[in-house]
Amino acid sequence: MEENKQKRETKGIDTSIVYDFKEFPDEISGRCDNCGNTLFKSSVKDFVFLRECRECGMKKSI
Numbered sequence: 273m274e275e276n277k278q279k280r281e282t283k284g285i286d287t288s289i290v291y292d293f294k295e296f297p298d299e300i301s302g303r304c305d306n307c308g309n310t311l312f313k314s315s316v317k318d319f320v321f322l323r324e325c326r327e328c329g330m331k332k333s334i
């Protein structure tokens with residue numbers, strides 16, 4: 273997989289992993305830890321609420 277389009281500066285967080293919100297709460301509430309974006313798309317998978325950053329794709333289960 274090649275993904276080298278970096279529009280924003282990110283912290284290099286692995287976006288292929290789903291992070292647990294309890295273990296990794298937002299550094300700034302409502303903002304992506306990786307790129308600081310505030311727009312997310314949400315989905316529900318296996319009864320778990322997933323929040324995915326629209327910019328970098330970082331995922332958290334909430």
Ligand SMILES: [Zn+2]
Nearest residue numbers: 304307325328
């Ligand atoms: Zn992000």
